[in-house]
Amino acid sequence: QQQVKQSPQSLIVQKGGISIINCAYENTAFDYFPWYQQFPGKGPALLIAIRPDVSEKKEGRFTISFNKSAKQFSLHIMDSQPGDSATYFCAASNAGGFKTIFGAGTRLFVKA
Amino acid sequence: DTAVSQTPKYLVTQMGNDKSIKCEQNLGHDTMYWYKQDSKKFLKIMFSYNNKELIINETVPNRFSPKSPDKAHLNLHINSLELGDSAVYFCASSQYRNTEAFFGQGTRLTVV
Numbered sequence: 476q477q478q479v480k481q482s483p484q485s486l487i488v489q490k491g492g493i494s495i496i497n498c499a500y501e502n503t504a505f506d507y508f509p510w511y512q513q514f515p516g517k518g519p520a521l522l523i524a525i526r527p528d529v530s531e532k533k534e535g536r537f538t539i540s541f542n543k544s545a546k547q548f549s550l551h552i553m554d555s556q557p558g559d560s561a562t563y564f565c566a567a568s569n570a571g572g573f574k575t576i577f578g579a580g581t582r583l584f585v586k587a
Numbered sequence: 588d589t590a591v592s593q594t595p596k597y598l599v600t601q602m603g604n605d606k607s608i609k610c611e612q613n614l615g616h617d618t619m620y621w622y623k624q625d626s627k628k629f630l631k632i633m634f635s636y637n638n639k640e641l642i643i644n645e646t647v648p649n650r651f652s653p654k655s656p657d658k659a660h661l662n663l664h665i666n667s668l669e670l671g672d673s674a675v676y677f678c679a680s681s682q683y684r685n686t687e688a689f690f691g692q693g694t695r696l697t698v699v
Contacts, residue, residue, distance in 0.1 A: 518690030
């Protein structure tokens, strides 16, 4: 019940294309859903986050879509660029706890 | 000015040794964490601290002992190192328990 399932494991997209990464959760107590971006040799850094009172959040080329009834959320990267090549983690946490559960990660490679 | 800093960045040591990793944050956050990232990039929480108090110990062997001398510091001491302890260890902090986590650059521990 504490898991966050992320897919795909890896993704190759052409420059200018749309990258889509999906996550699913089971614990309905989760109320904070961040996406983190990690470059090789660096720590994860917050990219964008959403709370379940909204169905979509957009920041520049990055959009989170959230489906509360299906317990799924996804990250869309529009106009993908080679500089977006990194590992992306979805995550979930709840106000009652002190831990964030991470998905297994998606390695994105954007071909120039 | 680095927000969350860890030392050392790399640590190579022999089985059976004891080692420490230090972490400091200058963000004024109350909550700090230790995460372990394995070779498959999977991120798993180890410990959560809030105001210097241990809140979560995520079934980590008691060879791992975190210590928080003050709210800005959370150190990790590991006794009797084993081959399976080889991983990247990340320290992180957040203002509240259900908000963005800021990660350090990681400590790559290699046990030989």
